[in-house]
Amino acid sequence: MKHRTFLWFMLPSATAMVLFIALPIVSVLIQSVYAPHEQVIREVENCTLFGCTTSTVIDQEATRALREAEPLGRFVGTAIYTDRNHLALSQIGALWSASSGIGDFTGKLLNLPFYGALAFTLTYTALVTPLSIILGFVIALSVNAVPRLMRGPMIFVSLLPMIVTPLVGALILFWMVDARGILGAAMQALAGDPDLSVKASTPLMWAMLIVYGIWSSAPFAFVVYYAGLQTVPQDSLESAMIDGASRWERIRYVVIPHLVPLTTFMALIKIMDNFRVFEPIVSFNAAAHAQSLSFFIYSDLGGETRLLSSAAATSVLTILGVVILLSPVLVRTWRSFGKGAA
């Protein structure tokens, strides 16, 4: 295809991506080094019979004029990145010298909002990705073991947790684990503690969020593995049997090698999706116990005072995180395909 024709075909799609993905990244970068204007303060002299006093008042008009003239705010460089709500460099230094040991230090570090959010996001990604892949694999094996006729309805039911809107799926689970819901009641009965409530406990909240994550992403792994199992080379399986391979050896040397590429693909997609975990925290109303990076940005953006600069700085750090997560894939692609494609 000629360069010119290629350009015309790509134009609509590329324009949309440049305008609404590439430029916003630039916009986020710029916003993150500007802070909102401080209020303009004027000194007023009040003279009475007993002499003059000066007091300071906020000049509302001048403040508004300044904010309208320069909506970006004032340039502050990397100050927002290093403040308490983000990288908190000075606080970390203080914590390090004040804390008694590494455990104490980590505990205090996680109380800083950015590190807390980062810790939850990484824990969530690190647990949900492998667990949902394993669960999906076992489901695929079980569906593969039932007669063909029954598989359709089973696939239908299994797809539901993944297809449903994340906010809605998380709400449905949340209402069930509510202290007055069926699962909440069951947990209270099991623990023998009538006051047990997911809403009040940080570890339980984390566990529930992770359970939701596994519930909602296992179907994807299931579908991919199920499709993979249909294409396992039957000839190799049968010749392995003739050669005397046991059941386990057939799985180990024929089935698993066939499924490994699928697993890499799935892990990549799931890591990207889990890293942006956001809706369940809104649904579970979990902000007091667990925050993710995405939720951190969302809560800065919402509300009466929109903290655009703070949200922008977190966004830049999150994008960096995504690039770091993807870097093994990018490097591998660079090495293998990059040379061959030209």
Added chain:
Amino acid sequence: MTTRIADRRPAALQLFLTGFLVLWLIIAAFPFLWTLWGSFKVEGDFFSKADWMNALTGPLTQAETGAAFTGAGYWGAWVQEEFWRAALNTLIVVVSVVCISLTFGTLGGYALSRSPYRYAFWLLIVALVFRAMPPITLVSGYLLPFFQWNLWGHLPTAIIVLVAINQPFTLWMLTSFFRNIPKDLDESAMVDGCSRFQAFRHVIIPVMWPGVITTGLFSFLLAYNDFAVTAMLLSKENQTMVPKIASFLGTTQTKGNVMFAVSSVVSVTAPLFLLVLFFQRQIVSGLTAGAVKG
């Protein structure tokens, strides 16, 4: 069909797998059935302090409304809180997003699948990085310019933003789909004197529908399920369904109103059920498209 020898399993293994499958099916389906049933009860029954069985039998529903089931939650959400307006907005957003993304995506995907040059490959890698970025990070980039240019709050803004966020995924899927259509097809049309666009128009478009329908389903899901973009970029009167549900949670914690959220959750889920029911095959093939081909 007879069982292949290689498929025979020891009885214990078969029993374990069947038991596991039953357990999973309950875990996957029960929450939906429970919520559907509960949405026709009053709040005192669905969130029962006394006994969780109340949500099934519904003594308070019987006492308060005189019947075993009540549509009060649905009435409150759809009529009183004007959920129908949100449903209409969702319809507009979703239909526009699907149509525009597919138009942009088929053109771009076709070009990417037919270009032998290296930049086509790198464009796909850039799209992969874009695909990985959480949408909310982009939203924080939109807000200030959109406020400045008075673009904030309108449906078309949200639509075009969703189209753009959808593009990386659409491009990937359609590119891999177009690669499976033999190059000879459009190249022979060009030998016969068609221009590249004519070849696309008369030869590729008639055979591309299965892939386009599958991709369209996923664009639909992305637009329908979105919360980050629609919650931050739409004004209150233009809200779509998902942010509307979130707003039920925030403001209406008074007695009975939580049932508005429950009934609207059921309303939002119903179309998705139908979607899976009718398009299960396409969804499964779409999910595995990238994976099985490697």
